[in-house]
Amino acid sequence: MTIRIYNTMSRSKETFEPMSPGKVSVYVCGPTVYDSCHVGHARSVVVFDVIVRYLRERGFEVMYIRNFTDVDDKIIERANRLGMDPMEISEKYIQEFYEDMDALHVLRADHEPRVTRYMEDIKAFVGKLVDSGMAYRIDGDVYYSVESFNGYGKLSGRKLEDMEAGARVGINAKKRNPFDFALWKSAKPGEPAWDSPWGPGRPGWHIECSAMAWRHLGETFDIHGGGKDLIFPHHENEVAQSEGAFGRPFARYWVHNGFVNIDQEKMSKSLGNFLMIKDVRRRYHPETIRLFLLSNHYRSPVDFTDKAMDEARAGLDRIYTFLERAEATAGAPGGSPAEPGQYWQRFAEAMDDDFNTALGVGVLFEGVRAANGLMDGSADDALPRIRAIRDDILRMGEVLGILNETPAAYFTGRRAGVLETESIDAAKIEALIKERAEARKAKDFARADAIRDELAEKNIVLEDRPDGTIWKVGG
RNA sequence: GGCGGCAUAGCCAAGUGGUAAGGCAGCGGUCUGCAAAACCGUUAUUCACCGGUUCAAAUCCGGUUGCCGCCUCCA
Numbered sequence: 001m002t003i004r005i006y007n008t009m010s011r012s013k014e015t016f017e018p019m020s021p022g023k024v025s026v027y028v029c030g031p032t033v034y035d036s037c038h039v040g041h042a043r044s045v046v047v048f049d050v051i052v053r054y055l056r057e058r059g060f061e062v063m064y065i066r067n068f069t070d071v072d073d074k075i076i077e078r079a080n081r082l083g084m085d086p087m088e089i090s091e092k093y094i095q096e097f098y099e100d101m102d103a104l105h106v107l108r109a110d111h112e113p114r115v116t117r118y119m120e121d122i123k124a125f126v127g128k129l130v131d132s133g134m135a136y137r138i139d140g141d142v143y144y145s146v147e148s149f150n151g152y153g154k155l156s157g158r159k160l161e162d163m164e165a166g167a168r169v170g171i172n173a174k175k176r177n178p179f180d181f182a183l184w185k186s187a188k189p190g191e192p193a194w195d196s197p198w199g200p201g202r203p204g205w206h207i208e209c210s211a212m213a214w215r216h217l218g219e220t221f222d223i224h225g226g227g228k229d230l231i232f233p234h235h236e237n238e239v240a241q242s243e244g245a246f247g248r249p250f251a252r253y254w255v256h257n258g259f260v261n262i263d264q265e266k267m268s269k270s271l272g273n274f275l276m277i278k279d280v281r282r283r284y285h286p287e288t289i290r291l292f293l294l295s296n297h298y299r300s301p302v303d304f305t306d307k308a309m310d311e312a313r314a315g316l317d318r319i320y321t322f323l324e325r326a327e328a329t330a331g332a333p334g335g336s337p338a339e340p341g342q343y344w345q346r347f348a349e350a351m352d353d354d355f356n357t358a359l360g361v362g363v364l365f366e367g368v369r370a371a372n373g374l375m376d377g378s379a380d381d382a383l384p385r386i387r388a389i390r391d392d393i394l395r396m397g398e399v400l401g402i403l404n405e406t407p408a409a410y411f412t413g414r415r416a417g418v419l420e421t422e423s424i425d426a427a428k429i430e431a432l433i434k435e436r437a438e439a440r441k442a443k444d445f446a447r448a449d450a451i452r453d454e455l456a457e458k459n460i461v462l463e464d465r466p467d468g469t470i471w472k473v474g475g
Numbered sequence: 476g477g478c479g480g481c482a483u484a485g486c487c488a489a490g491u492g493g494u495a496a497g498g499c500a501g502c503g504g505u506c507u508g509c510a511a512a513a514c515c516g517u518u519a520u521u522c523a524c525c526g527g528u529u530c531a532a533a534u535c536c537g538g539u540u541g542c543c544g545c546c547u548c549c550a
Contacts, residue, residue: 073548162546229549366496465511
């Protein structure tokens with residue numbers, strides 16, 4: 001089996017062959033930490049989390065780098081507005097990032113470099129470009145000359161000539177080309193600054209990723225990821241910087257995830273419809289968010305709606321309901337790890353084809369249905385087959401970053417939510433269930449059904465099982 | 476203006492040459508006092524529209540319409 005990846009650079013799916021057999025180096029652009037993370041950040045981070053998890057599952061040794069951009073115009077602006085130190089701002093939002101992403105079961109990257117801790121590498125990088133004549137100084141600023149790099153535009157599929165036609169009037173008329181971009185920005189009074197051969201200042205937006213990728217992964221590495229919006233200018237400029245500096249290919253596979261829309265609208269400042277992860281977490285289980293995000297192919301846009309989230313929750317309930325029943329029927333999972341079964345194989349085939357999690361989720365549900373069918377039936381070999389399918393499903397769950405809880409814990413959590421919103425306590429519910437059981441025993445079904453209806457109004461659903469009645473939270 | 480993407484059942488969504496996965500919702504059935512959960516069956520002779528290539532197209536090519544993204548900070 002080989003993995004195929006859609007490479008933005010070639011605009012086609014390519015067979016994935018890492019530079020060093022068995023090893024994969026990955027760099028993903030992390031957030032600029034000037035505000036809370038929104039669901040768009042969640043998608044990008046979750047998508048690459050799953051890609052890295054899958055590569056490891058497939059036996060690759062992965063070196064995964066995800067940066068924090070912790071010095072930037074927006075951070076400074078916000079700090080000034082709040083009368084805070086920029087470093088306080090970035091630190092605050094880095095901690096928030098971890099709170100959100102830990103909740104979403106996102107694994108830490110192997111290195112999570114912060115720009116402010118890599119100033120020597122950045123300055124060395126800028127120095128290389130200045131020395132080679134690809135960058136030039138204007139007062140205390142250093143600019144990259146896009147015309148000095150003849151591949152400029154190859155990632156985003158643009159030609160410098162075409163862009164020049166529609167280019168806006170450059171604000172800085174001193175730039176040789178309107179598309180030249182800052183490698184080093186001279187410090188204005190009150191701004192954070194580092195000494196450099198070009199005077200005190202700070203890095204431009206794009207240089208940090210080139211420098212930190214270089215530091216951790218070398219001149220060439222395997223996979224570079226980020227949101228689609230980063231293709232131009234951010235990633236295009238990274239290519240120009242890194243390939244300009246080393247004369248070697250930069251990233252071998254460019255992977256870009258699509259956007260998250262909110263009710264079919266792009267999240268934007270003007271619409272004021274940024275949906276923060278911390279707010280969504282209050283309403284939905286973290287795995288519901290992951291399942292929702294992964295139910296679409298990573299390159300397609302995905303529309304965040306209450307309906308879509310409710311469906312994801314229904315799906316997650318379905319999987320945990322199966323796991324709960326399987327545990328009762330076939331015992332708790334564990335013991336000797338089974339050989340991967342047919343469902344895992346099909347899941348892996350889906351993932352091999354450009355990380356098609358949407359197709360993979362479909363396979364997962366097919367497994368649930370098949371195993372439920374076995375539990376309904378009476379085949380002699382049902383138990384081992386159920387266990388085999390469950391093992392496959394749990395393995396898929398590990399790649400997707402879901403099914404981290406035991407079914408009991410999951411449903412306890414679901415119940416806790418409704419107890420809070422409906423202001424009813426578990427003892428009261430249990431008392432009603434007991435009363436209903438007595439009514440049923442006395443054949444007083446009118447009373448029994450009235451109790452059930454009363455609870456249903458509070459989104460509490462009863463299930464009469466052979467060993468007694470349990471309650472769950474509805475959709 | 477330049478570059479790129481998308482249009483598949485009521486809704487969401489896979490499927491890039493071989494005859495339409497999966498989820499949600501709906502309907503019929505099994506089970507149940509009745510339900511719920513689960514399972515079985517059913518729900519697109521058809522993949523925006525028009526033309527072309529092919530033995531064969533949702534899948535390739537050309538055109539039309541509609542929606543969207545990037546080109547400016549942005550996951």
